[in-house]
Amino acid sequence: MTPILFWGLKAALFLLAVAMLCALARLLVGPTAQDRVIALDCLYINGMLMMLVLGIVYASSVYFEAAMLIALFGFVGSAAMAKFLLRGEVIE
């Protein structure tokens, strides 16, 4: 691994960690419930991107399945929470 790729991956991981901290701050601060829902949406997208970058760091393709599962269940969770905000119940 050349130094440019090494430091590029370090910088990307740092930026994604900053992004996840921003989303976490909005998740904790957020005045209304819908703010917390979009903060959680942003948080799982950033975590999925971090999984993809870690897959490059360790040169392993196992991380793609994890990233795919995070995307899948994150979408299901966000849709369920939006339904809950709209109706007050998830399954009626």
Add this chain to the structure above:
Amino acid sequence: MNEVAIGSPLWADIATAVLVVVGASFAAVGSFGLLRMPTFYRRIHAPTLGATLGVWSITLATIVFFSAQGFGLFLHAVLISFFVALTAPITTIFVMRAALFRDRRKPNAAAPVPPAAQTPSAAGPPEPP
């Protein structure tokens, strides 16, 4: 020549590093906008930057990196970006409708007014019955 320890060429490393840093920067800018914007209706625009350009850049970086390892074309990561491109607008529309519904039931000063009340037009507003 050792076939196992074959490395990726330099251009692939440079392209991977640039794409990864660009995608992570987009994700960071989007999340910072989520933290910084004043109202919910402005905040919901910011993370779409990370959900579109961030995801596409980083999946392109993984495709370039794993294809340059010498094991053939690696296209599994395209699935992730297609899936996120399909689902991110759906989530945004759901949350937006839920937020509008909640703000109209319990009025919020930051909510946008409905278009009927927004334009007291000079052409004569429709008389309420």
